[in-house]
Amino acid sequence: MTDSAPTPAASAQAAPTLAVATVADRIRRRVLEHTLRNNGGYLSQACSAAEILATLYLRVMRLGPSQGPAVPRPFAGVPSAANPDAFTGADYNGPKHPDLDRFIFSPVHYALVLYSLLIELGRLGPDALEQFNQDGSTVELIGAEHSPGHEVTAGSLGQALSQAGGIALARRLRGERGRVWVFMSDGEFQEGQTWEAFAALAHHRIGNLGVYIDANAQQCDGAMADVMTIEPLAERLRAFGAEVHEVDGHDPDALAAPARARLRLAGDPRVQASDETPRQPPVDALGQTESQPPEPAAVPTAVPAIGPTAGPATGPAAEPAAADRPLVVIARTDPCRGIDLLRARAPKLHFLRFKSADEHDAYEDLLEHWQDDAS
Amino acid sequence: MIETVTRPHRANLIRFGEQHPAALVLGADLTSSCEADGFRDRYPERFFSFGMAEQNMLGFAAGLAREGFLPYIHTFAVFITRRPFDQLAMSIGYPNLPVRLIGFLPGITTPGGVTHQAIDDIALLRAIPNMTILEAGDATEVESMLDCAQAIDGPVYVRQLRGEVPRLFPADEPLRLGQARVLSQGPEPDLAVISSGICTEEAMRAVPALQAQGVSVTHLHVSTLKPFDDPQLIDAIAQARHGAIAIENHSVIGGLGSALAEQLAEQGIGKRLLRLGLRDTYAHGASKPYLMREYGLDALALVRAAERLIGASLDIDADHLAEVDVENGSQPLAKADKSEDL
Numbered sequence: 001m002t003d004s005a006p007t008p009a010a011s012a013q014a015a016p017t018l019a020v021a022t023v024a025d026r027i028r029r030r031v032l033e034h035t036l037r038n039n040g041g042y043l044s045q046a047c048s049a050a051e052i053l054a055t056l057y058l059r060v061m062r063l064g065p066s067q068g069p070a071v072p073r074p075f076a077g078v079p080s081a082a083n084p085d086a087f088t089g090a091d092y093n094g095p096k097h098p099d100l101d102r103f104i105f106s107p108v109h110y111a112l113v114l115y116s117l118l119i120e121l122g123r124l125g126p127d128a129l130e131q132f133n134q135d136g137s138t139v140e141l142i143g144a145e146h147s148p149g150h151e152v153t154a155g156s157l158g159q160a161l162s163q164a165g166g167i168a169l170a171r172r173l174r175g176e177r178g179r180v181w182v183f184m185s186d187g188e189f190q191e192g193q194t195w196e197a198f199a200a201l202a203h204h205r206i207g208n209l210g211v212y213i214d215a216n217a218q219q220c221d222g223a224m225a226d227v228m229t230i231e232p233l234a235e236r237l238r239a240f241g242a243e244v245h246e247v248d249g250h251d252p253d254a255l256a257a258p259a260r261a262r263l264r265l266a267g268d269p270r271v272q273a274s275d276e277t278p279r280q281p282p283v284d285a286l287g288q289t290e291s292q293p294p295e296p297a298a299v300p301t302a303v304p305a306i307g308p309t310a311g312p313a314t315g316p317a318a319e320p321a322a323a324d325r326p327l328v329v330i331a332r333t334d335p336c337r338g339i340d341l342l343r344a345r346a347p348k349l350h351f352l353r354f355k356s357a358d359e360h361d362a363y364e365d366l367l368e369h370w371q372d373d374a375s
Numbered sequence: 376m377i378e379t380v381t382r383p384h385r386a387n388l389i390r391f392g393e394q395h396p397a398a399l400v401l402g403a404d405l406t407s408s409c410e411a412d413g414f415r416d417r418y419p420e421r422f423f424s425f426g427m428a429e430q431n432m433l434g435f436a437a438g439l440a441r442e443g444f445l446p447y448i449h450t451f452a453v454f455i456t457r458r459p460f461d462q463l464a465m466s467i468g469y470p471n472l473p474v475r476l477i478g479f480l481p482g483i484t485t486p487g488g489v490t491h492q493a494i495d496d497i498a499l500l501r502a503i504p505n506m507t508i509l510e511a512g513d514a515t516e517v518e519s520m521l522d523c524a525q526a527i528d529g530p531v532y533v534r535q536l537r538g539e540v541p542r543l544f545p546a547d548e549p550l551r552l553g554q555a556r557v558l559s560q561g562p563e564p565d566l567a568v569i570s571s572g573i574c575t576e577e578a579m580r581a582v583p584a585l586q587a588q589g590v591s592v593t594h595l596h597v598s599t600l601k602p603f604d605d606p607q608l609i610d611a612i613a614q615a616r617h618g619a620i621a622i623e624n625h626s627v628i629g630g631l632g633s634a635l636a637e638q639l640a641e642q643g644i645g646k647r648l649l650r651l652g653l654r655d656t657y658a659h660g661a662s663k664p665y666l667m668r669e670y671g672l673d674a675l676a677l678v679r680a681a682e683r684l685i686g687a688s689l690d691i692d693a694d695h696l697a698e699v700d701v702e703n704g705s706q707p708l709a710k711a712d713k714s715e716d717l
Contacts, residue, residue, distance in 0.1 A: 152441075153470060159434055159462055160434075162433070162437075162462075165431075170443070171442065173444070193462070199428065200425055200431050203426075
């Protein structure tokens with residue numbers, strides 16, 4: 001089945017011309033549709049994160065065309081030495097290439113938001129969500145590394161940043177220009193491991209890694225301020241050695257600006273000050289691969305060909321250069337953005353489970369109205 | 376005469392680093408204590424310090440391994456297994472990444488007390504799918520670990536020894552994955568003794584004393600605790616008239632003895648199995664010989680267990696065992712040092 005399915009690679013190339021606002025609106029509509037179909041789901045995450053994720057894919061990250069099948073592969077078993085068929089969903093983010101970026105998706109409860117985005121960008125087929133939350137499917141409710149767009153298994157929250165740090169360090173050791181971008185939720189800043197990771201990122205001057213945080217101030221038990229506050233988040237992160245920007249998480253220009261500035265600061269030759277959108281790498285930079293992403297070198301050697309800009313890897317003696325600090329964008333967001341009906345459920349917005357037929361009907365009406373608007 | 380080797384892992388790690396340019400060492404503020412200081416000084420660009428933050432260190436190791444590097448984590452066994460268990464299971468175990476976890480101070484080898492004594496690490500890591508578990512019993516096996524782990528597709532946990540380590544096995548007979556060492560093969564055996572780690576040296580003291588009393592003993596040393604499928608072990612127990620004794624530097628729950636019991640039950644081998652180890656108890660800070668005697672992990676405890684299994688007194692006491700030891704020219708247990716850096 002997957003063999004005969006057309007790959008969405010060609011349409012992915014056209015994606016940057018799409019407007020973030022348009023994509024974000026379509027993400028919310030699609031997530032609402034599947035929340036209704038499943039009689040519940042993670043809806044507020046689409047409200048808060050749609051612009052962040054769309055901006056990352058459209059204006060921040062440099063990714064090649066999707067290498068994944070339009071129809072998601074069924075689950076092929078857990079990874080093990082005895083299972084050569086196991087795979088990750090990273091190929092939906094393009095091939096691995098020294099000049100291309102990598103995307104690490106940490107709060108995988110947002111999986112439906114990511115799947116919807118991949119569909120809107122043509123990286124995943126339009127019918128991929130037929131398999132959402134179905135037994136035997138990789139399009140899981142809470143994503144794992146086999147799920148489309150996922151590269152690591154991050155459902156135990158707060159673990160992906162450290163793994164992304166290892167990937168970024170490896171890329172620096174190999175002298176690669178591509179960067180690592182991590183999407184996180186603010187709740188993950190309650191985990192001690194997140195702070196261990198920031199300490200290590202700063203200490204080892206891992207400046208080729210950027211973090212976008214959906215700061216929607218919500219978590220499973222309710223408002224974060226009531227459950228366990230993480231504020232002042234920006235000050236805490238700065239004290240840990242990160243370069244921090246706080247922006248309106250629904251404003252694509254504000255979201256993209258810190259990443260663009262960092263690329264210019266790092267002297268990335270592929271980014272010009274006047275660029276509106278990141279330049280896609282030339283086709284030959286992708287190694288002309290259609291379905292076989294280049295694998296890492298069989299025996300990588302640990303030569304710090306690029307960076308850190310100053311100081312030995314084992315211990316900074318002086319202040320790190322600005323381009324060697326981990327970059328953090330705190331995106332302040334509204335967990336009900338675009339779906340005002342949700343506000344009635346505050347402060348518990350984490351998972352929408354319809355309490356009555358009337359409530360379900362109200363969301364159904366919203367979806368129908370939305371579709372009317374779109375047509 | 377048994378040779379004692381000083382810091383065998385330290386030299387071996389430097390050698391291994393020269394041969395494998397993708398090998399990295401990750402440390403958590405116990406670099407010299409885990410004999411990784413030589414590698415750090417020789418290959419500073421391949422050594423990464425993570426401070427006392429093991430959860431994050433395991434995640435970084437996972438990321439590096441995904442990119443084709445070979446991270447060798449060095450810290451105490453308790454801080455690899457108990458403290459960051461979820462990170463180990465999810466970031467490294469699930470994706471079957473080639474991260475090598477070199478854990479020092481197994482069981483009661485340290486006077487550092489309960490916080491430093493890994494008495495449950497085998498039990499915890501046996502429960503993680505994809506994990507391979509190796510345990511060193513002597514200097515030859517300490518020196519075998521890196522090459523053995525290199526050939527394994529997936530994460531490897533090594534219960535490693537440091538400092539003064541006796542060489543019980545010939546230097547040219549390295550550890551072979553999944554294969555027990557037959558140290559003694561008695562005719563028509565009365566008992567099978569299955570030992571691991573530092574308890575093998577104790578068993579090598581007890582077995583000759585038992586044999587001198589006319590007890591025929593088959594003795595096997597186990598260094599691969601997972602996968603646990605060497606048929607020699609169950610065959611030896613099946614052939615032993617009175618059954619078997621397992622002796623290990625670990626809780627009796629979840630380690631070597633438990634693994635043997637599972638195999639015996641599944642294969643329907645109706646033999647008794649006495650498990651020597653920490654009997655569902657924590658230990659405390661004291662010297663290794665003191666703790667081995669207190670918790671019944673030494674040669675005399677093995678003799679007493681043999682008497683229980685046979686149902687007869689063998690008239691062997693500590694003096695006999697000490698004589699055996701002196702004849703072999705080795706008293707490494709006396710070298711436990713309470714001043715070792717922790």
